[in-house]
Each structure stands twice: as structure tokens, then as C-alpha cells.
Amino acid sequence: xxxxxxxxxxxxxxxxxxxxxxLAIACGLAFRRWxxxxxxxxxxxxxxxxxxxxxxLLASPLELVPAQIPPLARGDAGALFSVxxxxxxxxxxxxxxxxxxxxxxxxxxxxxxKILAGRRRSRQIRALTLLSYLRDPESLGLLLHHLDHPATxxxxxxxxxxxxxxxxxxxxxIVDALSRSRTTNVPMLADILRRFGAPAVPAVAALxxxxxxxxxxxxxSTMALGGIGALEALEPLxxxxxxxxxxxxxxxxxxxxxxxxxxxxxxxxxxxxxxEARVRAAAARAAGHLGLRGVLPxxxxxxxxxxxxxxxxxxxxxxxxxxxxxxxxxxxxSGETPGSEMSGELLAEKEGxxx
Numbered sequence: 001x002x003x004x005x006x007x008x009x010x011x012x013x014x015x016x017x018x019x020x021x022x023l024a025i026a027c028g029l030a031f032r033r034w035x036x037x038x039x040x041x042x043x044x045x046x047x048x049x050x051x052x053x054x055x056x057l058l059a060s061p062l063e064l065v066p067a068q069i070p071p072l073a074r075g076d077a078g079a080l081f082s083v084x085x086x087x088x089x090x091x092x093x094x095x096x097x098x099x100x101x102x103x104x105x106x107x108x109x110x111x112x113x114k115i116l117a118g119r120r121r122s123r124q125i126r127a128l129t130l131l132s133y134l135r136d137p138e139s140l141g142l143l144l145h146h147l148d149h150p151a152t153x154x155x156x157x158x159x160x161x162x163x164x165x166x167x168x169x170x171x172x173x174i175v176d177a178l179s180r181s182r183t184t185n186v187p188m189l190a191d192i193l194r195r196f197g198a199p200a201v202p203a204v205a206a207l208x209x210x211x212x213x214x215x216x217x218x219x220x221s222t223m224a225l226g227g228i229g230a231l232e233a234l235e236p237l238x239x240x241x242x243x244x245x246x247x248x249x250x251x252x253x254x255x256x257x258x259x260x261x262x263x264x265x266x267x268x269x270x271x272x273x274x275x276e277a278r279v280r281a282a283a284a285r286a287a288g289h290l291g292l293r294g295v296l297p298x299x300x301x302x303x304x305x306x307x308x309x310x311x312x313x314x315x316x317x318x319x320x321x322x323x324x325x326x327x328x329x330x331x332x333x334s335g336e337t338p339g340s341e342m343s344g345e346l347l348a349e350k351e352g353x354x355x
Contacts, residue, residue, distance in 0.1 A: 047079040054083055058098050066105040077111035084108065085126060088133040100134065109138065116142060124149075125157040132161030144170060147177035155181065156188055163195035171196060171203040178221075179213045186220045193224035201228060205236035208248075219251050226255025234261055241267040246276040253282040257289035265292045272298045277307035284310060288317030296321060300328045303339030311339060315346040 050072065057064065072080060080103075087099050115127040128146060131139040143165075146158035155177075162170060178189075193204055207213055208221035222240055225233040237259070240252035253271055256264040264286065271283035272295060284302060287295050299321075302314035318325035326347075333344035 050079040051083045058095050064101045069105045085130045124154050128157040128161050132164040160192045163192050168199040171200050175203045175207045178217050186216050189220035190223035194227035198230040201230050201232045222251040226258035238267045249279045250282040253286045257286035269295050281309045281313045284313035284317045288320035311342040315342050
């Protein structure tokens, strides 16, 4: 008779304990949140103090002498790291030089090395970005070390840092690292390689032609050759326009168009008969950019291509070739074929009136 009462009493006591435990946990979490907010507020306040000190020193008319620079507190490395990166991103000249003097005087490198040894990719990228502004060999060594980092964006940050410093002497090491890279962000890699400029053309061309490199790396290298814009890239790009990979052939034709040299005409003419539609479209686009009137008959034939993009690019290229190309478009627009329709539509688009 009493068993149900004891059972209910036991349940009530358990609920009471659980409620007390829940309340204690909630109070603990609230207290922890309060401590975190307080620590964050102190950290923000200290960052503002460090930033104010840095700005005062940068604005001072006196020369910055390391021995006379006031020391920072032991825990200010994080604030200095954040402030330094923010300032170096938007300053040049005297202020940037003075900021570098402060970084050296306050010995920020141990903090940067600690970040790089950690696992937070976003902080590693920020640390490598800061190193790109420094000029000492130790910082360069850290950038070179991270060329083989397994995380794509950390590797790209290191590569960008080396490019920003203009370290063309290390291009062979960069090419070696990229030939083994699994990088897939083609536009970003192409932009970074482009920053090395004309001295990098032979190495970048070799990377683009390397059958052992990832296709994305080869594509980025091919795009970079066009972005660099040096005439030395012409012959390598002509060779790449005949590569077995269709995407690489198309990228090579786009880069040849950027170089703007008429010696690319034979490669463009061959590509207008390529079995891949995207390559034929790239060839037509290049013909228009380069003003290659010698391929005008091939462009006229391409108006009847099976692929819409090829027909459009061919018609656009013919219009870019001036009076002879426009005459071809007008003549073609009088028929009833896909090419005739495309010719009429492009003339209406470009000239605002029906053909």
C-alpha cells in the first residue's frame, strides 16, 4: 500500500535534484558568459590602447629609435598583431616603414610563429598575410615553409605573400611546390602567379606545360601567362593551344588574346576547327580581340557551327574585324539558316537596327 507513495516520493526527490542541477548549470553558464564578456571587453579596451599608442608613434615627427620605443605589456602581442595587420593593409610609404620598425622593436615574430603552429586556418592566413609585409629573411623562410601546407588557402596565402614581396628568386621552389599541389582555386592562383611579372614567365610556362601537375594548377598558370602580358609567353601559349586537354587549349587561346600579338594567328586558325566547341568559341573570341582578318573566311564558315556559342563568338568576332566582317554578316543575314539568324541578331544588337 505504501509502495506507490514511496515511488512518487522518490520521483519527486529526483526531480528536485535535477531542477537544482539545472539551475546550477544555468547559473554556471551565465557566470561563464559574464566572464567571457568581461574578458572580451578588457581585450577590446586594451586593443584600443595599443592602437592609440601605435598611431601616436606613427604620427610623431621624431625618428623611431628601437631603444626609445616604450615597451608593451606581456599580453599585448595579440592586440599588436591585429593592429599591425590592419594598418599595413591600408598604408604605404613612411607610415608602413615606421610600422615595420615597431613590429621589429616589439618582437612580434614569436606570436606569429605560435599562430602558424596552431590549427586555426583563418589565423594562419592572417599571420602569413602579415609576413608578406615584412622584409627580414626569417619571415620569408616562414612563407616558403608553408608552400607545402596541406590546406589550400593557407598555401595560397603563403604564395601570395611571396609574390607581394617580389621574391622572384624563389620561383623554382614555388613551381616545385605547385607541381605537387592539390590547389583547386584556379582564379586566385592565376592572380597570384601573375603578380610575379615577366621574370616568372619561363617557370610559369614550364608549370603550365607540366603533365605531372594538377590540371587546375596548369590552367591557373596558363591564365597567369596572359595576365602577365609579356611577349615571352607567346610561344609557350601557342604550344599550350595544342595541348590534349580542351580546357587548357581554351585557356591558352584566351591568354593569347590578352597578349594581343598577331603571331598567334596560325594557332587561332587551327583552333577554329577544334573538335571541342569551347575551344572553337575561344578561338573565335581571340580572332576578334586580335583583329585577325586572315581568318575571316573561317569565321564566316563558323557562323553555321552546331554550337550556339561558337556561332555567337564568330559573329561577334566578324563585327570586331570592321567593314569586311560586317559585310560578311550582312550577306549571311539574308538566309534562313542558324548562321543567318545569328548574323541578323548580332547586327541588331551592335548597330541597333535590323540587318
